[in-house]
Amino acid sequence: MESIVKSKASCGGTPGGAGNLVLILDYGSQYTHLITRRIRLHRQADASRRRPLRRPPLRPRRRSTLRQEYGKMEIAVAEGERGLYGSEAIGGHQTVWMSHGDEAVKLPKGFSVVARSLQGSVAAIENHSRRIYGLQYHPEVTHSTQGMETLWHFLLDVCGITADWKMQGVLEEEIKVIKGVVGPDEHVICALSGGVDSTDVATLVHKVIGNRLHCVFVDNGPIKATCFLKRIMSTFQSNLHLPVTYIDASEQFLGKLKGIKDPEMKKKIIG
Structure with a gap:
């Protein structure tokens, strides 16, 4: 998956305490430092939370052939999604920035698809019981119109991180x-x-x-x-x-x- 952000708090750390740490693994991505900057800016104590607008649901079509996806894409968030996206985003659609030449066609045991592109490819997965989430797009760039809301929800609501970074x-x-x-x-x-x-x-x-x-x-x-x-x-x-x-x-x-x-x-x- 394109972006993986994991927090000690999501692994049993104490929110706001010693476990209040976000780890970003650098595999050579061109967006690594941008992810760091976005998270730091949104973890400042005076950061305000914005809520995404609810939109009519889109119905992506399934397909059997692989397709590369680059640039702005529309994705639909599944109705049964429980963790990665906030409640306001469930059942709606978002504009995101994709840049990949491969896709997940078979998920590991315990994972489910929580968002798909209109072309039918996997855009987001989750294992709710293990609290593991993955994205096939770039939420940290401005082209992903609700990307920061997704990261913000993950950090604060899923991981229990406090917005006190300075x-x-x-x-x-x-x-x-x-x-x-x-x-x-x-x-x-x-x-x-x-x-x-x-x-x-x-x-x-x-x-x-x-x-x-x-x-x-x-x-x-x-x-x-x-x-x-x-x-x-x-x-x-x-x-x-x-x-x-x-x-x-x-x-x-x-x-x-x-x-x-x-x-x-x-x-x-x-x-």
């Missing part, structure tokens, strides 16, 4: 982790690429250990514009106040690319 809590937790890993007299070397990930890490670590952090930015050649390099270094030093050492290794890296045309081979050579 970004400040994440920062405080990460600061504790850094203090626990880096001793009071230890130093840290951080390689900066100019991207978001390494810059965020460097900024957070610098906040905790100050000048015991030593950042290194290596110019490997592809960044040819001098003005762009100056802007990067200015951001590091003047805006973020990071201690950065600049190393010009462009000749060393570019020299190894001479005569190489394949982009993938270039990546392997210079990393």
Whole structure:
């Protein structure tokens, strides 16, 4: 299935307590970080719950041949659905975003189909007794008009999660982790690429250990514009106040690319 969101609370954890945690397994999906962001935004304490509009039921037709489905699709939610969708959505239809080239034609024991596309393919399944649910579409994207209501119902009503997540809590937790890993007299070397990930890490670590952090930015050649390099270094030093050492290794890296045309081979050579 496309999206699987599992909570410790749904496995016996205490809602609002130590089990108030949502786990997202990353199998390389392009939407993984979007799912994380959507859930975080909807778990803030001041988040409001929106209810989907009830619409006339649609009757999907069954078929025997497989068909790929991409883009906006209409799905019908089964009348007997008991867990994945809220009561307002049962028996109605929704517009969702699908992107798959396969489908479930035979379900595991104990599972039932709770939503189908108008083409007849499985859109959602559930095992109510085991509290396991699966979707064949992307509820986290805006094209799925009631997708967040589905995730929201799953998190709050099925899993018992409380909407108390705040970004400040994440920062405080990460600061504790850094203090626990880096001793009071230890130093840290951080390689900066100019991207978001390494810059965020460097900024957070610098906040905790100050000048015991030593950042290194290596110019490997592809960044040819001098003005762009100056802007990067200015951001590091003047805006973020990071201690950065600049190393010009462009000749060393570019020299190894001479005569190489394949982009993938270039990546392997210079990393």
